[in-house]
Amino acid sequence: MSGSAYNSLAALMTESVSFTTMSDATQADHDLLADRLEPYLAQAADRFLVALAAQRLERDSGYQIDRCEHALQTATRARRDGADSDWVVAALLHDLGDGFAPMNHDRMAAEILRPYVREEVTWVVAHHGVFQQHYTGRFNGSDPDARERFRDSPHFTACADFCERWDQCSFDPEYESDSLESFRDELETVFSRTPFDPTNLRGDESEGVAQ
Helix, strand or coil: CCHHHHHHHHHHHHCCCCCCCHHHCCHHHHHHHHHHHHHHHHCHHHHHHHHHHHHHHCCCCCCCCCHHHHHHHHHHHHHHCCCCHHHHHHHHHCCHHHHCCCCCHHHHHHHHHCCCCCHHHHHHHHHHHHHHHHHHHHHHCCCCCHHHHHCCCCCHHHHHHHHHHHHCCCCCCCCCCCCCHHHHHHHHHHHCCCCCCCCCCCCCCCCCCCC
8 A cells, every 4th residue: 555545544544523412413524424334334244253253252151162153053054055145144143142132132133134134034033042942941941832923924934944954953062164254255245235224114124135
């Protein structure tokens, strides 16, 4: 990078808005924030890889593997089953919220994905915690049949399959999962899409998603 280009980049990175309260913002301030948004969104894959790598440090779960390895195993199984990018990324991120929202981590992950993937995938991630009770309920006092209240959902089978084939079996210290970095392409594919508005009351969750 030339000296002039470096100085221009440095100036851009140090430039900031003029306001300290949003009610005092100017159009120039919002133009600056809009200019910063696109490159920030373009770095999403990097941020997810860092967040997953940080889960390597969480060794107090009681499982034989750490949470990052569980994510890698789940996503690797999805990939090796021929799943598309939506499913692979969902499998990789489905437990990302464990450290911050352990009681509703499934919903947290679903909201991260919602603007970028098709509705079926979002629904499965949002409900996988309930469906996992099929395996854990008899041991922890939760209802093993809780998923049955969703039996009429068109996504019931997809969620049951997600848990059976990819999630509940991915706690194996002997499993050879793909590397974390190998999922960069799928992450970039999903998070480079133009997101639809998740507050869209029409429920048009296909908007902005590659078909």
